[in-house]
Amino acid sequence: xxxxxxxxxxxxxxxxxxxxxxxxxxxxxxxxxxxxxxxxxxxxxxxxxxxxxxxxxxxxxxxxxxxxxxxxxxxxxxxxxxxxxxxxxxxxxxxxxxxxxxxxxxxxxxxxxxxxxxxxxxxxxxxxxxxxxxxxxxxxxxxxxxxxxxxxxxxxxxxxxxxxxxxxxxxxxxxxxxxxxxxxxxxxxxxxxxxxxxxxxxxxxxxxxxxxxxxxxxxxxxxxxxxxxxxxxxxxxxxxxxxxxxxxxxxxxxxxxxxxxxxxxxxxxxxxxxxxxxxxxxxxxxxxxxxxxxxxxxxxxxxxxxxxxxxxxxxxxxxxxxxxxxxxxxxxxxx
Ligand code: ISE
Numbered sequence: 404x405x406x407x408x409x410x411x412x413x414x415x416x417x418x419x420x421x422x423x424x425x426x427x428x429x430x431x432x433x434x435x436x437x438x439x440x441x442x443x444x445x446x447x448x449x450x451x452x453x454x455x456x457x458x459x460x461x462x463x464x465x466x467x468x469x470x471x472x473x474x475x476x477x478x479x480x481x482x483x484x485x486x487x488x489x490x491x492x493x494x495x496x497x498x499x500x501x502x503x504x505x506x507x508x509x510x511x512x513x514x515x516x517x518x519x520x521x522x523x524x525x526x527x528x529x530x531x532x533x534x535x536x537x538x539x540x541x542x543x544x545x546x547x548x549x550x551x552x553x554x555x556x557x558x559x560x561x562x563x564x565x566x567x568x569x570x571x572x573x574x575x576x577x578x579x580x581x582x583x584x585x586x587x588x589x590x591x592x593x594x595x596x597x598x599x600x601x602x603x604x605x606x607x608x609x610x611x612x613x614x615x616x617x618x619x620x621x622x623x624x625x626x627x628x629x630x631x632x633x634x635x636x637x638x639x640x641x642x643x644x645x646x647x648x649x650x651x652x653x654x655x656x657x658x659x660x661x662x663x664x665x666x667x668x669x670x671x672x673x674x675x676x677x678x679x680x681x682x683x684x685x686x687x688x689x690x691x692x693x694x695x696x697x698x699x700x701x702x703x704x705x706x707x708x709x710x711x712x713x714x715x716x717x718x719x720x721x722x723x724x725x726x727x728x729x730x731x732x733x734x735x736x737x738x
Pocket of ligand 1: 559574575578673
């Protein structure tokens with residue numbers, strides 16, 4: 404059976420997903436697109452054999468032609484679209500962050516709980532990256548004994564002009580927030596953001612940041628967030644355990660030795676570094692929806708918890724100091 408997907412928001416990440424969903428190996432096709440920029444929607448739809456432009460996200464979601472929805476619009480617009488999908492009983496894949504505030508995420512969780520079934524999956528793609536999966540397997544399998552410390556780095560070569568100071572946490576570090584919970588099966592109980600000397604390339608941004616996370620079992624994590632490194636895109640994670648260390652391997656496919664040097668290519672951006680993760684993420688989502696099963700990936704609850712931690716980190720960034728993370732009780736639906 405083919406899955407007919409509608410995509411709300413066809414900017415950079417939306418177009419990435421459209422490319423994978425239209426005629427993808429799982430048997431999906433894109434039948435409708437909507438975007439605040441009507442011209443962009445028309446251009447994207449014009450390149451697809453079966454896609455129509457819909458006047459709005461709401462009309463796309465309500466359309467009988469659409470079986471399932473992908474929300475890749477600007478983060479501030481996610482909430483009404485996801486709520487409309489839940490009300491219509493349609494599976495929805497929503498890019499991260501689920502919504503820009505914990506209150507908005509909570510409304511999505513409450514709507515799903517009231518509907519009595521899981522329909523929402525959030526685009527935390529690290530869970531689908533082969534290197535991150537191997538790291539989780541090594542840690543979980545006891546390869547380095549009990550984890551004690553974790554050192555992470557999230558570096559972007561550059562960021563677009565609309566990128567604001569808070570986005571270093573809410574748009575960028577939010578990936579590690581979800582990754583750490585998933586990697587260790589533990590909640591984050593406190594967070595502190597430190598602001599080192601500013602990069603002269605960051606303009607108004609507070610760049611870089613050092614974020615310290617405390618996990619429930621006492622593991623401490625340091626995360627560098629840099630968004631103007633220029634040399635490329637880099638994601639690091641090293642877990643230091645009682646009996647050894649395990650880290651993400653260098654993603655360069657080849658190493659070049661010449662003229663007295665050793666070099667490996669650094670990915671240009673997240674599209675290049677995480678291409679495979681997006682393939683796997685969307686393939687698994689389509690397979691699950693086609694099979695009529697609830698989504699198996701990051702849930703609305705995961706999106707909500709990530710936002711609670713992100714909000715705590717933003718409080719620390721704005722006011723300084725260590726901020727405890729207070730999580731509400733997890734509804735039965737997500738256990
Ligand atoms: C971007 O929105 C992403 O989702 C990338 O994965 C992340 O690395 C980047 O920092 C974000 O801005």
